[in-house]
Amino acid sequence: MPMDYTKYRPFPTVESTKRKWPSNVITKAPIWCSVDLRDGNQSLEYPMTFEQKINFFKFLVAIGFKEIEVGFPSASETEFMFVRKLIEDNLIPEDVTIQVLTQARPHIIERTFESLVGVNHAIVHFYNSTSELQRRVVFNKDMEGIEKIAVESAELCVNLAEKYGKERFLFEYSPESFTGTELDFSVKICQSVLDTLIPSVYNKTMLNKVMLNLPSTVEMATPNVYADQVEYVVNNLKGRENVIISLHAHNDRGCAVAATELGLMAGADRVEGTLFGNGERTGNADILTLAMNMYSQGIDCKLDFSVIDNIVNEYEQSTRLSVHPRHPYAGSLVYTAFSGGHQDAINKGMAYRSEQQKGSELDFWEVPYLPIDPVDVGRTYDPIIRINSQSGGSGVSYVLEYNYGLHLPKPMQRHFGRIVTKATDSLGKDLSPKAIYQLFTDEYVNISQPLSLVKYSENTNGKTTVVSDLTYNGKELSVEASGEGLIEAFTTAVAEIVGVFEVVYYHEHSMEYGTKSRAITYVIIARDGKEYFGAGVSGSISKSSLRAVVSAVNKMFHKDS
Numbered sequence: 001m002p003m004d005y006t007k008y009r010p011f012p013t014v015e016s017t018k019r020k021w022p023s024n025v026i027t028k029a030p031i032w033c034s035v036d037l038r039d040g041n042q043s044l045e046y047p048m049t050f051e052q053k054i055n056f057f058k059f060l061v062a063i064g065f066k067e068i069e070v071g072f073p074s075a076s077e078t079e080f081m082f083v084r085k086l087i088e089d090n091l092i093p094e095d096v097t098i099q100v101l102t103q104a105r106p107h108i109i110e111r112t113f114e115s116l117v118g119v120n121h122a123i124v125h126f127y128n129s130t131s132e133l134q135r136r137v138v139f140n141k142d143m144e145g146i147e148k149i150a151v152e153s154a155e156l157c158v159n160l161a162e163k164y165g166k167e168r169f170l171f172e173y174s175p176e177s178f179t180g181t182e183l184d185f186s187v188k189i190c191q192s193v194l195d196t197l198i199p200s201v202y203n204k205t206m207l208n209k210v211m212l213n214l215p216s217t218v219e220m221a222t223p224n225v226y227a228d229q230v231e232y233v234v235n236n237l238k239g240r241e242n243v244i245i246s247l248h249a250h251n252d253r254g255c256a257v258a259a260t261e262l263g264l265m266a267g268a269d270r271v272e273g274t275l276f277g278n279g280e281r282t283g284n285a286d287i288l289t290l291a292m293n294m295y296s297q298g299i300d301c302k303l304d305f306s307v308i309d310n311i312v313n314e315y316e317q318s319t320r321l322s323v324h325p326r327h328p329y330a331g332s333l334v335y336t337a338f339s340g341g342h343q344d345a346i347n348k349g350m351a352y353r354s355e356q357q358k359g360s361e362l363d364f365w366e367v368p369y370l371p372i373d374p375v376d377v378g379r380t381y382d383p384i385i386r387i388n389s390q391s392g393g394s395g396v397s398y399v400l401e402y403n404y405g406l407h408l409p410k411p412m413q414r415h416f417g418r419i420v421t422k423a424t425d426s427l428g429k430d431l432s433p434k435a436i437y438q439l440f441t442d443e444y445v446n447i448s449q450p451l452s453l454v455k456y457s458e459n460t461n462g463k464t465t466v467v468s469d470l471t472y473n474g475k476e477l478s479v480e481a482s483g484e485g486l487i488e489a490f491t492t493a494v495a496e497i498v499g500v501f502e503v504v505y506y507h508e509h510s511m512e513y514g515t516k517s518r519a520i521t522y523v524i525i526a527r528d529g530k531e532y533f534g535a536g537v538s539g540s541i542s543k544s545s546l547r548a549v550v551s552a553v554n555k556m557f558h559k560d561s
Helices: 036-042 050-063 077-088 106-115 132-139 143-164 183-200 223-236 256-265 287-295 308-319 340-356 393-404 410-427 433-444 486-498 541-556
Strands: 031-034 067-071 097-103 122-129 169-176 210-216 243-249 270-273 451-461 463-472 475-483 502-510 519-527 530-538
Touching: 031 243, 031 287, 036 050, 036 067, 050 067, 050 077, 050 308, 067 077, 067 122, 077 097, 077 106, 097 106, 106 122, 106 143, 122 132, 122 143, 122 210, 132 143, 143 169, 143 183, 169 183, 183 210, 183 223, 210 223, 210 256, 210 270, 223 243, 223 256, 243 256, 256 270, 256 287, 270 287, 340 393, 393 410, 393 433, 410 433, 410 519, 410 530, 433 530, 451 486, 451 541, 463 486, 475 486, 486 502, 486 541, 502 541, 519 541, 530 541
Parallel strands: 031 067, 031 270, 067 097, 097 122, 122 169, 169 210, 210 243, 243 270
Antiparallel strands: 451 463, 463 475, 502 519, 519 530
């Protein structure tokens, strides 16, 4: 049966003639709050153990989070004791504020404050659902009844803060399911809560502000609609200067990162999210992606992802979830190109950057298909180009150059690229650099059948004379010839055995540095309109050159050349 799209209806847009956010630019990192230990942990098939949660908290601190939601203390004894453990064992650094979550219900709020006895500073985050759907279907309450719950909860939070030491607490309120709530009602209920909370907050070290969270509890529309909703609330709140606007976007439409970025452009100050977007249903906004997006725009993201593989490993071990190989910035394949066109552009971009840096430092990173330098997140250039049947000669050339210091001539790149494609098609998988190098060696380097160089001597007196001892089809031969240089003299001598051919390309370079360096020579010879490729390797440049000529000659006798 076809999918029945008629049961759904489009989400209404926000009519606005004062829309300013599309012209705004994100210029600094928001306040980050990790909710991995609550929203993330509760959604795991196998939630973290007590010890894992402690380790993960320390992990989040090491990354640089200054606000961390650590749990829902009233939900279970385990959650309660985890908060107590952090406080009683002094595991919370002075510059880190923990956040706890509570429904807007009196006994739950009271239990939440009990968990925070002795805390230096904490955010009490309380919420109640405000959407039209939940008012009608879940709570059977009108707007006035929902607002009453929120205000009474705010009053209780203020009273309990007085009891336990109000200098220790900040407050955060969420009109849960904000995206499904009428905007005028969202402003009204938030204003009522803020009017209750703001007079009680005075701790100067805690910014003297109340947090108002505008969650996309269920992502119901395109990100621009969320930005319009956020901007509407921001523009219509009284006392905006006393409020930190926070975002908590879910990923039901796959747009949580985009929605959060547009929400920041619309005036928000703070972001709640998780590493790699873990969370209920389709998950939360991915803080790692958000932060690295800012980093790629030249913004200090205030979080440390400089060794991205360590982040991935800790996350996977703690959550038992896997980071997708194509995950932005952290995936195992995101700095890897298989496509020949991409490989060619990356190869040229890296070469251009290397050339430009010889005289001076480049101001900005600019390499095609690589929005950031992989080195910035602890990766190397080693896997940038991987070779499969979709790759071309340029990619193969890059792998040989980066890993083995080989600089293949363009015609040889194309020729060898076809050989590699044939090999990968046969294997049905990509080739490692080692396998590519072995294939190159087998195909071109020091090929010694049917012609083989045993030894040679040269004498220069005006012209160069070469005496070469060779074997050809198992027969020992000694030939002598002269020319303008070593290659011409040797070629003339070999031609006496195999017939005339022409050297149309010659290039040599050192493969390594130091006293034990080896040289490699590339030669292309031509006969009867066809080209043959050969390479020679030796500790002697002269010998590598002659071996390259011999290799190319031998390729003339190979049926697959």
